[in-house]
Structure formats: structure tokens, C-alpha cells
Amino acid sequence: MTVTEIGSPRRRKEDQRLITGRTRYTDNIVLPGMLHLAMVRSPFAHATITAIDTHDATSSPGVVAVLTGRDVADEQGSLPCAWPITPDQKAPPHPAIAVDHVAFAGEVVACVIARSAAEARDAIELIDIDYDELPVVLDLEEALTDATLAHPDLGTNKSATWVFDSAEAGTGDDVAQVLAASELVLERTYLQQRLIPAFMEPRSTVVDPTGEQITMWSATQVPHLLRLMLALTLSIPEGKVRVVAPDVGGGFGGKLQVTPEEVITMLAARRTGKPCKYTETRSESLMAAHHGRGQVQRLKLGATREGIVTGLSVDLLADMGAYLGLVTPGVPILGAFMYNSIYKFAAYRFSCTNLFTNKAWTDAYRGAGRPEATFAIERLMDDLAHELDMDPVELRRKNWIKHEEFPFSTIACLEYDSGNYEAATDRALELFGYDDLCAERDRRRAAGDRVQLGIGVSTFTEMCGLAPSRVLGALSYAAGGWEHAQVRVLPTGAVEVVTGVSGHGQGHETAWSQIVADRLGVPFDSIEVLHGDTQTSQKGLDTYGSRSLVVGGMAVVAAADKVIEKARTVAAHLLEASTDDIEFAEGRFSVRGTDQGLALGEIAFATFSAHNLPDGFEPSLDSDATFDPENFSFPHGTHLAAMEVDTETGEVTLRKYVCVDDIGNVINPMIVDGQVHGGLVQGIAQALFEEAVHDESGTLVSGSFVDYLVPSAADLPSFTTDRTVTPSTTNALGVKGVGEAGTIASTPAIVNGVLDAIRHLGVQDIAMPCSPHRVWKALQDGASKGLGAEEPVPDRVAPEQDAGPMNSSGNLPTGDFQ
Amino acid sequence: MATAQSTRTTSITVEVDDMTYTDVVEPRMLLVQYLRERLGKTGTLVGCDTTNCGACTVHLDGQSVKSCTMFAVQADGHAVTTIEGLAQGGELHPMQKAFHEKHALQCGFCTPGMIMQSIDLIKEHPDPDEHTVRDGLEGNLCRCTGYQNIVAAVQEAARTTRESAVSTTEEGAA
Ligand code: FES
Ligand code: FES
DSSP states (O other): OOOOOTTSSSOOTHHHOOOOTTTOOGGOOOOOTTTEEEEESSSSEEEEOOOOOOOOTTTTTEEEEEHHHHHTTTTTTOOOOOOOEEEOOOOOOOSSSSSSEOTTTOOEEEEEEEEHHHHHHHHHHTTTEEEEEOOOOHHHHHHTSSSSSSSSSGSOOOEEEEEEEEHHHTTSHHHHHHHHHSSOOOEEEEEEEEEEOSSSSSSSSEEEEOOSSSSESSSSSOOOHHHHHHHHHTTTTGGGGEEOEEEEOTTTTTTOOOOOHHHHHHHHHHHSSEEEEEEEEEEHHHSOOOEEEEEEEEEEEEEEESEEEEEEEEEEEEEOOOOOOSSSSGHHHHHTTTTTTBBSSSSEEEEEEEEHHHHHBBBOOTTTHHHHHHHHOOOOOHHHHHTTTHHHHHHHHHBBBBBBOEEEEOSOOEEEOOOOOHHHHHHHHHHHTTTHHHHHHHHHHHHHHHHEEEEEEEEEEBBSSOOOOOHHHHTSSSSOOEEEEEEOOTTTTTTEESSSOOSSOHHHHHHHHHHHHHHHHHGGEEEEEEEETTSSSSOOOOOOOIEEEEEEIHHHHHHHHHHHHHHHHHHHHHHSSSSGGGGEEETTTEEEESSSSHHHHHHHHHHHHOSSOOTOOOOOOOOOEOOOSSOOOOOOEEEEEEEEEEEEOOEEEEEEEEEEEEEEEOOOOHHHHHHHHHHHHHHHHHTTTOOOOTTTTOOOOOSTTTTTTOHHHHOOOOOOOEEEEOSSSSSSTTTOOOOHHHHHHHHHHHHHHHHHHHHHOOOOOOOOOHHHHHHHHHHHHHHHTSSSOOOOOOOOOSOOOOOOHHHHHHOOOOOOOO | HHHHHHHHHHEEEEEEETTEEEEOOOOOOOOHHHIIIISSOTTTTOOOOOOSOHHHEEEEEEEEEEEEESSSGGGGTTTOOOGGGSTTTTTTHHHHHHHHHHOOSSOOOOHHHHHHHHHHHHOOOSSSOOHHHHHHTTTOOOOOSHHHHHHHHHHHHHHHHHHHHHHHHHHOOO
């Protein structure tokens, strides 16, 4: 079959509606008689509710009803957590509307239903609530002591402890013994600050209770999981619930959730019998939509003086926040398999204690567990290189899995199918001009320049394509990891592809069309991809964890192949030949060695009319497939950052960024580059800009885009992105997944670069985000040890960049290497 | 008090995407609410409540404004263009084309605002360098694209606009 579509930078099908404003985001939906919701949220991070007076609100103009936790206590159930990581995991009940206890500031305590959104918002001001404040626990080390409890009824802040030990698993040695015998042991504690996913579309839900099925439109990544969980949580028969994810404005894990607001909107619609809508404000979104990261990482890395790593011990404290969301407890566990990254260690132990605090709960955020793991190991590798006075790339070379060693069974029990770290690294070094930049850094260091240059290195691999169902079972996750697709050939020969994944910016409509166009030999434009509605896409496990292509794309391939086999039978019958003699190429079935043949469209019409089909042939070419991956996929890459640090102001400038990722075969290079760019920025933002900050009472201080610094175009340079191609050997497309790659590798590359610039001034570590103030402070502390600069604290909070360094990195070709 | 506010209403006449509308609105109604809720112009989106994101950007008499920063009554007697009014006679605006061509959007939520702001930007800077584009888009946040392809799209649209201006002048001269 001639391959024409796969690998081509097809412009996206989904763009047309998005660039003309012909969009259907949930908040755009208006239904007859629709009512609007507004939420009353707790101003306290921890309190008991002693009284709620809704009288004035209820009689406010336009108000239809007010719901409190008590009003719905019997029907609201408890919000689901699908990932109990240990049998004895502890969790508080999680009501959609708090009944008598609130555990974070922003928790919903009442809901007003009114004829307009403005009337609903006016009325929430009239609700009077008495709280008895309780002491708050915010810090992880403090939570570990149980001195103050986030949930007094639970008796502890510890939700669960999960351990992996290579000696116990039989994959390696005992880490304590190995570390004791190591020539060198690095001990470090790194902090993963809390981040906020901050998708641009605030979450919104519309529920229409009219008709036989109750329909929910929601800004969600997971319509199928949402439908299942609504049925289970609210005891509604599953067949009576339809969930639609219409256009969804970004997710990044932040919309991988079953939210209180979704449940409340459902309850409100059922109560009133009217369509109901709730759209959060940005402030509500930042405060109460789940956060990400939030870990203390205590690490010990053993090594020889020659730079061979001997063992790694990881002891994590992971911030659950106030509740367990859909996959909250599992997020740090996803990291457990990635601390060893691309390296060969003799011994490894991972232990994680999940702790409750009085903050919004955490859950998946782009990378989920894997960025944290990569940050830790890549920071450690740089620290080790510094300790041994070795080139950081050379140190990594000494320890990584060589390309001829694949497939490779890792100490964390994974089987890496393929990879070529040498090739990706060599290409990255070349594009970056590594040697020249290192020489410049050394010159500027020797000259004592005010603005110092640092080179940040990070390699990474990640487990993508969540996931083989049996592996998820072994990790106690409640669901499987398969994906479903259906390929339908219409009488006109046009093709409909139904997919169980639910895109929200990833370009599935385009990429799936490319795959099917090649597979079935039909034109790209004759293919329609349907998704995100449980009524048309009847089965699926949705979009997260870089799984859509690797798992969902493979289901599409499997369904298309079934269509071909059915069509072959019809073709053989119509052409009066044996099926063995029917060849299929470029959309045409022909009898081997003859010019006789039929196009797929002709066979589709013959099947539709069903006048002349083989005996017993079911008159349909349509085919379903459910694909369960046999393994994860393991993209990898090498990222290099040139960071400039003004030693007098602490200002940090990203001068140049090069990444070479290996994501296996590429369906659409244009979409891949876009995913990498966006991923890089989110990772860079963790390193330099973003942090969810709370005051000592537990109130979110960074509660708007004024304080939560999502970077703008002006904060960033252009990137040089490139690829090497080592196909995955565990799926027929040879693909690996790209959604999270940029986010995973960029954070440590940036921080390593900042530290490389100023390590010689006595700076050992800087907590993220490396704001000018923090960098300046670190330089002062370094100076107090006898090195560095002394200047007043600058009051800027975000680096501002000038044209020079920004432009200097934008002139290399991007993404056209294959 | 809400009740007092909701009784005071004003009549406004606004031209939006080449249609003239006369409506009675509450003084507190934001322009973006008027567009979305009264006129059904849902192509214009709301991403924040602190005027930081730019998702709501439209043109008022040809100048970009964040429609969440002004009241509907302030648009009385003015002409508003939204993302829905850009394409003329079935032809996409060069900026829309460039966003598509350069893959300058993923989820598309920032896109209407980004496109409206970018049109304003190249009007002021017909041949912008990267720095100028990045600075000019500082008030428009995108969480998906990392901005790189947006910058490329704006420069591409600036180029096609310059070229078509040249060819129009040449045609005019001929
Ligand atoms: S909605 Fe964010 S600036 Fe207007
Ligand atoms: S494309 Fe999603 S926010 Fe810009």
C-alpha cells in the first residue's frame, strides 16, 4: 500500500470551526428554560459548618431553589476515587456539597439555582453561613506528624504508603546495602511545588433532564468515565445517562475528573426538571479545580568515583490535598517506575506516603508523576556530575541503556521495547552547539561577568500509552486501559470513524483521518471522526496519559483491518474469485493477475443494498475493535537549555532551548511539533513562573491570572525541536505518544541550567519556580559564604526578557528532520 | 442591591459584524455578555475574570479591545467586529488562514481573541519581528501552543497582507 497520509503535515480538520467562532464549548450551549447555578464556597480552609440561613437568597429575584449539603445529603453520594493504591488506604467521604465540615478554601457549601447567572450570583451574597474555624495543616512535613489533622474524623493525615523495592521484586539488589557500600552518596531534598493546570476554558457543565436520557455536556477529558461514575455515584441506571464532551478548551489532566460541580448540576437539573448550567469563573477554577504536583522528594543516590550510579532511594511525601479525586493517589505512583529513567541501576527503592492537607485536592496534571520523577533523577545526575567534576552528558552516557541493549528490563519492572539515547543526544548536542556554549560559559565565568551563562541538560523517558489492563489491575486501578474504535463505511463510500478517546486540542480528527485514509485507501476528506459523546462513541476510556494515539489509534487500525477483511469476502463473491486471490491496495480490491476489481465504495454500496451477498454474510462492513496494549510505550529525548542569570538582579533568561525527542513513528509532524512546544512551555513554567501559593490560613493567594503566572508569548523564546525515529516495537504503528514529553524534560533542563550558571557562586539549590527574587536570594546566601553579589532585592516577580537573547534562539529550522 | 440595579435599563444601538442591533440592557452587562448571551455571538469566549487572558478580544471601531473590560452601554453607537464577522464572502481573513496554515491553535479557546489581537498588531506593525509579535500578544494567554506557531502565523499573515497590498496598488496603477 502506498503510504501518502501518515507522516504528512496535514492541516487540521478541526480548525475550520475554531478559527471562525463556530464553536460548541459547553458554556455556549443554551437550552429552553435553562436555569443557572452559582456556588457558595467556603472562605475557610478548615471549619465546621454550624448553621446555614438561605431564607433571603431563596426569596431573591429569579431564584428557583437553593441547595445545601443537607438538602442533598441522601442523594449526592461520595465523589469517586478509582485508584485505591493499597487495600488499607484511608480517605474521607467526599460530598459534592459539604454537609457539616469543609476541608479546603473553595469547597462548595451551597448552590443557588436561578433564572439567570447574574441572579444566581446576586443571591449567593445573601446566604448566611456560620463556621467554626479549625486549625489547618498545609505543610507536608507537618502533615506527616499528625499534630494537626486535615480531617479530624480520619484520625490521621496519612492516606497510604506505597513501596517498591528492587530486592523484594527480584529486579535488583538491596538499596540500603548498595548505598552503604557506595564510594559516594548524594543526599538531596527537592520540592515539587503545587501547580494549577489552568486550561484556558473554565469548566462548564450543562445538564438537560428532559427526555428519556438525562444528558450532560461537560468540559471534560473523560466523558465515558464521567458517565460511569455518575451512574455509580448517584445510582442512576447507566443507560439513562448520556455524557457529551463538546469542544473542550484544553485539559492537561485538569479535566480528568468527576467534579463536585458536575454532580451538583446533575442534582439541580433532576430537582428542577429544567436544563441547568454551571460555568465557573477563573477565580473559582484556580481555587477549586484540582491542582497538580505537590511533593517533597527525599533522595539518596549512590555512585562510584568513576561516575557509575549504583543505587537510588526515593522517599516521597505526596500532597493529596483535602480529598482523593478520580486518580489522586495513583499520580505519584506513576512516577515510581520512572525514577530510574534511561539508566541502569543495581538497586532501587521507592516509597511514597500520601498525605492529606487543607488545600484543594491534587490529581493528574500533564505528566502526572513522571515529571516529578524525571526532575529528581536529572537534577541528581547534574549534581553528581558537578560533584565528580565530570561533563553532565558524559556522566549520563556512562549510565544509560545502550541502544543495542534493547529490549531492556528495568529495575522498576518495566520492559523498554526500543530507544536510542545516543542518537537523540548526539543530534541535540549538535543543534545546540554544545561545545561552543560550554566554552562561552567558561569564559564568562572566568571573567566574572555580571550575566552568567549556564547549560542545562536533561534526558528523559516516560511510560506512555496507558495502559495494559493487566498492569493497571496489578496497580489496583479500578478500570482497564484498552481503547475502542468503530469504522463504518457509508453507502456513498464515505467513512465514519468512531473513537473512544476524547480529544480537546490534540488533533485526533486529523490524525485518525490520516491513519484511516492510508489503511483503507479513501481520501482524507471523505473521513469523518466522531468522538466525545457516549451516545455515538459508545465505548471508550478517553484521553490522558499520552494514550490516544498509542492505544486509541491502534484500535482504529484494528477496526479498519476488520473492514478490509469483510469487504474482501464481498469482493470475492462479486468478482467470482476466491478470497485468497483478492488483493487490496489503495482502496481497491482486485483479482490477482487480472484487471478486474472493485473500489471499497462499490463494495460498500453492494453491501448496503444487500441484493447479492455471499450466503450467510451479515450485510455490513462496519467493524468494532477494542485494543488492549501489550506494553507501555517509551518515548525519550534529550533537552538542552542555555540559561542566562543576571547575578545582580536574579533575573533569569532562557536564551536557547533545543530538544530532540524520539516518539517513534510520526503520524503528523506538524501536530507533534505543536504538542512539544506546548509541553515545553508548561514544563518551563514550573521551573520559572508558576506556583499555587497559600497563606498561613490556607487561602490561595495566587488565585487569579494576576498572581498565577501562566507565561505569555512575551515571556518565552522560540524553541528548536527535532526528532530521531526509533519505532516502538509493541504496536503496529510504531508510535509512542507525545503529549507529555515536553513537560517532563524541560523543567529539570531549565533548573539545571540556572544552577550551572551560578553554582560557582555558592548556590547549591533553588526552589521552583526560580523567580528573580529566589535566584537573587540564593546568590545572597551563596555570597554570605564568601562568594557572589550583594544588591537590594528586585521587586519583579517574573523575568522580563529583552529582544536579543530571545531572537537569538529562534532561527534554527524546527521539526523538519525525519 | 441587585434588585435596584436590574430595574435600571438602557437602550443601545450597536453594529455587530455588519448587522445593527437595538437592545435594552442592564448597565452592568459587559460587552462580552451582550455579545454571547443576547446576540448569540458565542464565538467570542470568556477565559478569566481579571482581564488577563484576552480570550474575549473583539474590535471596536477597528481597534482591539477586551470585551470583558467594557460595558455593553459603552458600545452604544459603535461598530463591533467579532471572530464571526471576519470572513468576508466566504473568504477567510488572512489571519484566520495563517492560524490554520501554521497550526497556531490546538484547543482553539484562545484563538478568537488571539486572531483579533493579531489583526490589530499587524495593522500597527506591518512587518513585525518576533519580539514585536510576542510583545504585542502579551495580553493574550494560550495554554496549548507554547506560542511558537502563533508567532509564525502572525508573521505569515503580515507577509500575505503586505503582498496583497502591493498587488492591489499595482493593479490600481495599471
Ligand atoms: S475574558 Fe479574560 S481578558 Fe476578557
Ligand atoms: S489553543 Fe488552547 S489555549 Fe490556545
